[in-house]
Amino acid sequence: MSSFETPEHMSNHDDDALDRALAALPLAEPPAGFHARVMAATVYRPEPAMRNWETWVIGTVVAIAAWVTWMLATSPLAGDQLADVAAYAVRTTGELTSTYTVLWLAVGMSAAWWISQLSVPSTRSRIEAR
């Protein structure tokens, strides 16, 4: 006879019996093809052609190129302005690579490295050391 058949039996249905009944409950069966769909959406998911950051970089470059093209096509002075900007960029880059700048960069980086090597004990360990 089933353990749930009679009210008398059920009134004496103790915690263990309920636990056993719960443990014996069959689990819901996933629909056919569930495993395959999970695998297809995870480990067998094809890699995207481009990563997110690549999409952003390419998009930005394309947008700048389109903007420059449009500017050149619509403004008669744009060519001169563009040449000025390019010359300024080249000049600035040249200054960045001058001996003087490189020397100061080296001094700064060296100082940063030496400071990073210093070991200053934390407040708590200083207190404990006293």
Next chain:
Amino acid sequence: MGLALAVDPPLAAPVVDDQALIAATLAGRPEAFGELVSRYERAVYHLAVRTLHDATEAEDAAQEAFFKAYRALGTFRPGAKFSTWIFTICYRACCDRLGKRKRLSRDELPDRADPSAGPEALAERNDEARRLHAAIDELPEKYRAVITLYHLQGKQYEEIATVLNLPLGTVKTHLFRAKEQLRKALSL
């Protein structure tokens, strides 16, 4: 203990623990993740279908849980239990869906009986398992979630509390009340 039956590894296969399977997946072995899915797909789907009461939505939620777990596998804390983790992800996915459903319908959360289980269907539930399932379906959502996880994870109250993001005491109270209601329902 038979309570954790759903998440036991297949008997025929050599027993590899979940941590090793996660490590193998991260090392680029897809079959290791396949094994993890095989171990937990029934339990995860069961949790989803018991929470959502909708087979299609449950399938989507369970699939979403595995997808999120796979993507975040690298962040899985060594020493933690994969079952607790995947159940937590699945339960949150279900709660999101219940929230959306609530917003869409402007109705209360479906903490009532399975809509598919009308009086005729309930009358047909004449065996123990079906009666118990029907009684669980009648429980309020918060009790149903606790009893479903109790069914899946056994007496691991801390794990249940983690999945549901509830204090341990609340889980024990909910479980006590859920069992009381089940006993009452089954004795009718």
